[in-house]
Amino acid sequence: MMNRRQLLKYLSIGTAGVATTGMTWNLHSLVLAGEKKGKVSWGYIGQEGAENWGGLSAQFLSCKIGRSQSPIDLKSPISSDLTNLKTNYKSSPLKIINNGHTIQVNYESGSILMLDGEPYELLQFHFHTPSEHTVDGKSYPMEVHLVHKSEKGSLAVLGIFLKEGQENQALQPIWQKMPTKQSKETTISNIKIDAAALLPKSQQFYRYYGSLTTPPCSEIVNWIVFKEPVEMSRAQIKQFAQIFPMNARPVQKLYRRFVLESN
Numbered sequence: 001m002m003n004r005r006q007l008l009k010y011l012s013i014g015t016a017g018v019a020t021t022g023m024t025w026n027l028h029s030l031v032l033a034g035e036k037k038g039k040v041s042w043g044y045i046g047q048e049g050a051e052n053w054g055g056l057s058a059q060f061l062s063c064k065i066g067r068s069q070s071p072i073d074l075k076s077p078i079s080s081d082l083t084n085l086k087t088n089y090k091s092s093p094l095k096i097i098n099n100g101h102t103i104q105v106n107y108e109s110g111s112i113l114m115l116d117g118e119p120y121e122l123l124q125f126h127f128h129t130p131s132e133h134t135v136d137g138k139s140y141p142m143e144v145h146l147v148h149k150s151e152k153g154s155l156a157v158l159g160i161f162l163k164e165g166q167e168n169q170a171l172q173p174i175w176q177k178m179p180t181k182q183s184k185e186t187t188i189s190n191i192k193i194d195a196a197a198l199l200p201k202s203q204q205f206y207r208y209y210g211s212l213t214t215p216p217c218s219e220i221v222n223w224i225v226f227k228e229p230v231e232m233s234r235a236q237i238k239q240f241a242q243i244f245p246m247n248a249r250p251v252q253k254l255y256r257r258f259v260l261e262s263n
C-alpha cells in the first residue's frame with residue numbers, strides 16, 4: 001500500500017505549486033477511503049482486468065501511475081558482471097492454496113536466497129499462464145514466481161519460464177493436489193516438495209527492479225528472471241489452464257530502467 005510520502009513523491013513529478021497541495025490532499029483522502037473498504041476484488045478480464053486495476057482502489061494507484069512496474073519485455077539487456085545466485089533451499093511439506101488468482105504453494109521457513117549479501121527467505125511460489133515476462137516479445141506457456149522477503153521487507157522474486165516438453169517431476173505432486181476451486185490453504189504433511197528442483201540448470205539470468213505483478217503493484221521487487229526455461233508436459237500446462245485460462249498481467253513500460261544480464 002502507498003503511504004503519504006510515496007504519494008508526494010509521485011505527485012512531485014509534473015506538478016507544481018498550489019496544484020500539488022490540492023491534489024495531495026484529495027489523493028490522501030482517497031487512500032483513507034480505500035483503507036476502510038477492505039479487500040478490493042480484481043481479476044484479469046473485463047472491468048476488474050489489469051487495464052483497470054489502478055482505478056479499482058486508491059491502494060492500487062501504483063498499478064496506474066508507477067514508473068517501475070512489472071512484468072516487462074526483457075530486451076536489449078546490458079551485459080553485466082552480476083554475482084552468482086546462492087540459494088539454500090530445504091524441502092517443505094506441501095501447503096497449497098487456490099487463492100482465486102493462482103495456485104500458490106506456501107513454503108516452510110528456513111529456505112534462503114542470498115542477494116547482494118543479504119538473505120531473503122522463500123515465502124511461497126505460484127504460477128502464471130501465459131508467462132508474464134516476455135523475451136524480445138516472445139512469451140512462454142507458463143511462468144513460476146518464487147517470492148522471497150528480506151528482513152527489511154524488500155522482495156526478491158525468481159522468475160522461471162516453463163515451456164512445453166517433458167513432464168516436470170518436481171511439479172507433479174503439486175499438480176496432483178491442485179485445488180480446482182478457490183479454497184483455504186491445505187497442508188499435506190506426507191508430501192515433501194523441493195523448490196530447488198524447480199530451478200533451471202543454467203545460472204544465466206536477467207535482473208531489473210520492478211513491482212508486484214498483482215495489485216497493489218508495490219514497487220519493492222528485485223526481479224531475477226532465468227534465461228533458460230524448464231520443461232513441463234502439454235497435459236500439465238492444460239491442467240493449469242483449465243483452472244486459470246489467463247492470469248498474466250501484460251508487459252509494462254520500462255521508462256528509465258535498464259535490464260541487466262549476467263555474463
Ligand SMILES: [Zn+2]
Nearest residue numbers: 126128145213
Ligand atoms: Zn507472480
